[in-house]
Amino acid sequence: MRLLLIxxxxxxxxxxxxxxxxxxxxxxxxxxxxxxxxxxxxxREQAAKKVCAMCxxxxxxxxxxxxxxxxFGVWGGTTQRERAVRxxxxxxxxxxxxxxxxxxxxxxxxxxxELR
Ligand code: SF4
Numbered sequence: 001m002r003l004l005l006i007x008x009x010x011x012x013x014x015x016x017x018x019x020x021x022x023x024x025x026x027x028x029x030x031x032x033x034x035x036x037x038x039x040x041x042x043x044r045e046q047a048a049k050k051v052c053a054m055c056x057x058x059x060x061x062x063x064x065x066x067x068x069x070x071x072f073g074v075w076g077g078t079t080q081r082e083r084a085v086r087x088x089x090x091x092x093x094x095x096x097x098x099x100x101x102x103x104x105x106x107x108x109x110x111x112x113x114e115l116r
Contacts, residue, residue: 014064021055022048031073045079052077 024032030048032041052058052074062076065083072080 008093014060015065016057019057020061021057022050025051027073045074048074049077049079052112 025048025055029051032044035043052061055061055077058076060076062078065071065075065078066087074080075083078086103104
């Protein structure tokens with residue numbers, strides 16, 4: 001049900017969402033509540049990740065969560081913070097690969113990113 005709440009337009013909905021293992025779980029397992037204690041959040045995220053670990057569309061879900069603007073909650077077996085770390089690492093790696101190429105390095109990196 002959780003994914004339907006995010007994108008309930010049947011035209012825009014992604015087909016992989018029909019096979020999501022989280023269909024029968026409430027969104028409160030995947031999303032943080034107001035003033036959630038750190039220890040409670042850690043427990044909840046671990047439980048959500050267990051559901052994701054059994055999910056047949058985990059890869060598609062993670063790709064979706066990482067393909068756009070910041071998405072809250074657990075997606076594809078990762079927390080929001082974990083995806084932020086992954087995003088920073090990718091950004092850093094792209095920056096490092098452009099060093100030493102002169103002014104064209106940044107442009108090349110940008111074009112490479114556009115092609116992905
Ligand atoms: S990977 Fe997790 S959040 Fe994504 S569809 Fe599967 S169960 Fe739901």
